[in-house]
Amino acid sequence: MNGQGDFAATLTGWAHQAGEIALGWLSSPAAWSQFGLLAVAYLVARLAAAQFTPIVTRLLDPAAKAGPFANARRFALRFVPLMLPLIAYGLTALGEEVTRATFGSGEVIAFGKRVFIFLAARILVREVLTDSFLRLLGKYVLIPVAALYVLGVLDDITQRLDETVIALGNIRFSVLALIRGVIAGAVLFWLGSWSNRQSASYIKAQDELRPATRELAVKAVEVMIFGAAFLLLLSIMGIDLTAVAVLGGALGVGIGLGLQQIAANFVSGIILLIEGQTTVGDYVELDGGERGTIVKMTARACILETFDGRWIVVPNDHFITTRVVNYSDQGSANRYEAPFSVSYDTDINRVPEIIETAVAALPFVLQDLDGPDCELRGFGESSVDFAVEYWVAGIDDGKNKYASQVNFAIWNALKAAGIEMPYPHRVIEVKGGSLG
Incomplete structure (x- = not known):
């Protein structure tokens, strides 16, 4: 009162x-x-x-x-x-x-x-x-x-x-310092967010840098901007940095004991960005069965987008501690194969040339990596089994559908050559009687 x-x-x-x-x-x-x-x-x-x-x-x-x-x-x-x-x-x-x-x-x-x-x-x-x-x-x-x-x-x-002074343990500050800190903090972190967006746009526009290098530079600039904003805010509020050092030590112990997984994911994300073995745009498959295109790499996890549009969040340490198959590696070629069969009445010596010519005529099939290769794989119960191997500069997914076009080419080539693609035959032997 x-x-x-x-x-x-x-x-x-x-x-x-x-x-x-x-x-x-x-x-x-x-x-x-x-x-x-x-x-x-x-x-x-x-x-x-x-x-x-x-x-x-x-x-x-x-x-x-x-x-x-x-x-x-x-x-x-x-x-x-x-x-x-x-x-x-x-x-x-x-x-x-x-x-x-x-x-x-x-x-x-x-x-x-x-x-x-x-x-x-x-x-x-x-x-x-x-x-x-x-x-x-x-x-x-x-x-x-x-x-x-x-x-x-x-x-x-x-x-x-x-x-008017407020005391929190050993830390003492005035109401004016608190108000000034709130206003300055809002301005500093808005300015930091704006600066981070501008720097990220500039770095990502540098096409001469590898995608992994660009992502690493963006993360490094983000840490520096917001770290500098935080330290400047403490200085504006008049908080003793020795008290912050003690708080930082306690936070470090907390990270070591209770936040090990988060710290591991953060360090793993930095390693991924430095090595550049996997980066944004790569199509990867992990031991756990997750597969998709990397659309975003954060400090904690990588975001995979599947062919059906779903996003999978995979922690960064999975890319370090488990086996990862990278199908992209920045646009390198990938080999696929299409199996097919012909009947036993076929002159199988003609098949490789017919199929290799038909598959090589497809516009997406690469010719400078041995070209299509048709191989005899075995002799089945009712067919002779073949497979044609071919190289493409991309991933066979819902957007490209290479396998479908190759299978169409195989079918049309065999039909044009008069070669039959068999179906299973069964011989029934009746003993001791007749079917009539």
Whole structure:
């Protein structure tokens, strides 16, 4: 209750002080002259902004040009609406020097300067900022702070918050430091997220780097950005880093005892990125039966996309501790085979040439790796078994369907050559009677 009473008394004192200042201004010729200078400064600033805004807009507008310089011009163009309050602020600053030299006071015009700063803050939030987070921060932090600054109570409130101390064990910090830390943390981590997206886009656009190297660079930059943001936040809040070192030691013990699997996956992810044996875009198969194309590699796991569109999350340590079959290896060729059979009445010496010619005519079959190879595999109960081996630059999946086209080619070639593909025959022998 005492705290509430003190705060109410403080507000009452501020209101009484503001009333006395207002009455003093109304009865002072120097104050009225300063009000006149403020009005003149606003009108001149309005006319100057109307004249210079079209000129500045034409100079900064990059039209349809691309590139970093054009993007910088577009960014600067967004600040054109601030021209009016900034010009007015500059004119009032000049007028303040004149009034202080002439009348020995300039409180009214100093108040006007703060008003123009408040107007600039409002325009910045409403017309300049486009990011939703920054607009929210400006609406609930920047504009209220600017309003307190206009009223001249910002320093008193800041001092009051700085004197209120919160203690958490050996760590002590003021309410002002807490508020400053929350605001600074939000800004720093938003800036870190934005910087991480920009750097990731730039790194992934470097085609001369291996995909694994690009992923490793992206992760390294991400760790550095957010690590620097965290340390800077601790410094802003005034937290002793020795206490953080103790906390880090305890966290290390916790990782060693309870988070071994997470740490193993993190280290395994770094190893995978450094070695580059498996990377984004590879089609892999693990001992556990998981198979698919790697579409994303995170610090904890790899994301596999199957041919039917499902995503499988595989922990990184599975790629280190188990056998992994990589069918892609950055686009290398893969060999497949298609088995088929012919009847025993066939001249089997003709079959290899017929099938190899038919399969070699397919546009996706590679010729520079021995070409198609038709082999005799064995003699079955009712057929002679063959298989044709062929190489393709890709994976036989639901998108490519190499095997289906090869089987069509085998069927059509055998039919065109008059070769029969047999079906099972059974001979039934009846003893001691007849079927009639």
